Amino acid sequence: MAKAKTQFVCSNCGYSTPRYLGRCPNCGEWNTLTEEHFDTKPDRKSRVSFAGKSAKPQRLKEVSLTKTPRVKTKLKEFNRVLGGGVVPGSLVLIGGDPGIGKSTLLLQVSGQLAETGGSVLYVTGEESASQVKMRADRLAVSSEDFYLYPETDMSNIRSTIESTHPEFVVIDSVQTMQEPDMDSAIGSVSQIREITAELLQIAKTNGITIFIVGHVTKGGAIAGPKILEHMVDTVLYFEGDLHHTYRILRAVKNRFGSTNELGIFEMRTGGLYEVANPSEIFLEERLKDATGSAIVVSMEGTRPILVEVQALVTPTVFGNAKRTASGLDHNRVSLIMAVLEKRASLMLQNQDAYLKAAGGVKLDEPAIDLAIAISVASSYRDQQTRPSDCFVGEVGLTGEIRRVNRIESRVGEAAKLGFKRVFIPKNNLQGWDIPTGIEVIGVATLKEALQLALQQPNY
Structure with a gap:
């Protein structure tokens, strides 16, 4: 018999x-170390399918390249985030804050997958079958091939998967499951690691797609060991x-699509509904003559989104100026303000600055630098920008505007929403066709961009 060993695990x-x-x-x-007991010589499990087939070494040229078709749901935004649909045999981890709608999303997706002809086993460790049924009735989820299984014992779950042979399995949530051995x-940490390893084996050896719900810590990361995110094929965060x-x-x-892809939904009484044009949502409440406002075309995965960057610059009443950012990186804001002070002669060292990306979206790419700079300068000078202008460009420390990627998609999205002018890096002007109905202005320096955008000839 293996000797039990004690360790303290964070x-x-x-x-x-x-x-x-x-x-x-x-x-x-x-105070995060907890005592755990385990065997020094645990049983090693090989990859064996329910049919008793085990993996064997093959020559590379003998491996079949048969393409497995993706399974599409009715939620196009969900398909987009996964890279075009659900990949059979994949392991997908979905994390998010409590009450954000993870179970609602997966219940809707499970009902749609069951309607396409694939059987679904929904394993819940947090609710009873009747409680899940209440939410399913509200979401109008009903199918002959949809099975509910309130269980937390991993050995029973494995036996049920083996007997029912579902195409899709939902584990809600991995933190409530238990490995009895x-x-x-x-x-x-040990329980989550072992349960995820067993689910990974089931998915890969039997071609079953498994969705795992994961809780998050107070810092926003998925609870459990970091290896949890390394083991799965796809990690999705549900935010809001x-x-x-x-x-x-x-x-x-x-592993099967673009990272940093984005899907936007609206939570209603009947469940989650996809937002087809998120740019209009982020811009619908923008004031026409407000100062400190600039529109940026940001790329979220393969999708261009127009977002309003707002800035409020006021004289400080304390010794040190305050910098606050919501939805923007604090260090990026501080860097842009330092460039504005040095290269554009804006006295910002005695000014408090509050910046945010409207709509709750988080922006983190170099192309938003120019919009941040324009919004700060607009608020500082109390001079509004044109409501039909938008800005794309990375700002260097010497005040130059550097080129960005996917410029044709960005300008096309701005033209589609009716913007008349777009400011882009001068080096991005060549090699693509400019859409009709929009004026593209190439700028080489931050000082030049401020002069044209804020219509200050002596800037």
Whole structure:
């Protein structure tokens, strides 16, 4: 019999140590080490399918390249984030804040997958079957091939999957599942790691697509060891504000599609509804003559989105100027303001600055630099920009406007929404066709962009 061993494992990062420590030396968090027992010689499991077939070495040229067709749902935004649809035999992890709508999204997707001809096994460890049925009735989810299974024992779940042979399995959530052979608490690092490894084996050996719901920590990361995100094929984050109706599904890892892809939904009484044109949503409440406002065409995966960047610059009443950013990187805002002060002669060192990306979206790409600079300068000078202008470009430390990627898609999206002028880097003017109905202005320096955008001839 294998000898039991005791170790202390960090619940935040998965770091293990033979003795207790008040602070985790890996992630620096306090009071996160918990005691866990495990065997020094655990049983090793090979990849064997339910039919008893095991993997064998093959020559590379002998491997079949038969393309497995993706399964599409009725939610086009969900298909987009996955890279074009659900890949059979994949393992998908969906994380998000409590109450954001993870279970609602997967229940809707499960009902649609069951309607396409594939059977679905919905395993819930947080609710009873009747409670899930209540939500399913509200969402109008009903199918002959949709099975509910309230269970947390992983051995029973595996046996049920083997007997029912579903094409799709939903685990809601992985933190409530338990491996009975392990002597550790439910939701611990060891439990999550072993359960995910077993689900991965089931998915890959039997061609079953498995969706896993994951809880998040207070820092916004998926709870459990980081290896959890490495093991799965796709990691999706479901984001949004509980006080607003819009939800954003973001792909941060996808072995079968583009990363940083974005899907936008609206939460209603009948469930989640996709937003076909998110740019209009982000711009619909913009004031016409407001100062400190600039529109940027940002790329989220393969999709261009127009977002309003707002800035409020006011004199500081304390010794040190305050910099606050919501939806924008704080370091990027500080860098742009330093460039404005040095290269555009704006005295910002005694000014408080508050910036945000309207609509709750998070922007993090170099092409938003020019819009940030224009919004700050507009608020500082109390001079509005034209409501029909938008801005794309990276700002260098010497004040130059550097080229960005996908410029044709960005300008095309701006023209489609009725914008009359778009400011882009001068080096991006060549090699593509300019859409009709929009004026493209190439700028080489930040000073030149401010002069043209704010119509200040002496800038």
